[in-house]
Amino acid sequence: DELIDEAPADAWQRLSCGDGAKGPRVYHWAATKLPANIIFDPDPPTHHRWVLARRSLSDPGEIAYYLAHAPVGIGIDELARIAGNRWAIEECFQAAKNECGLDEYEVRRYPGWYRHITLAMLAHAVLTALAAQAAVEAVKGAPETDQPSSRSPWQRSAGSWTLSCLIPEPTTIPSPTH
Secondary structure: HHHHOOHHHHOEEEEEEEEEEEEEEEEEEEEEEOOOOOOOOOOOOOEEEEEEEEEEEOOOEEEEEEEEEEEEEHHHHHHHHHHOOOOHHHHHHHHHHHHHOOOOOOOOHHHHHHHHHHHHHHHHHHHHHHHHHHHHHHHHHHOOOOOOOOOEEEEEEHHHHEOOOOOOOEEEEEEEEO
């Protein structure tokens, strides 16, 4: 914390890390590249390691830190935008806990834990795709015929199975006129 407090004022940039419920989420951001690892990094390096600090505008003492591994040439604005995706990912995990039992595992070994996590996230992905499909169908209106499709969503390819959810073409929603 002391090193960040001693950072020059121009090290902080006022950037948005994405839109939130109340508009853009704007913070002060500072970043520094970490030294290359001469043992693991290629010469010349294709990626850099970064330490990224996010400081609240209203409470400058509130600082969050991020470690990043990003391609050479990326800017602090892009690092901040990517760091802002954290909230969407956390919401996804919370929904998977509530809807698919992501946090309901009682296993003692990694393979069991890994299988549980994988199946719970797969179930969440299927539910999300089905909900999106239902939302699109609700906007379009009920289909003219209620005959089920003869094609199964399960397809075998190269020795494995794939589940494909049919996603209709996006439609535009007319804006209400007053």
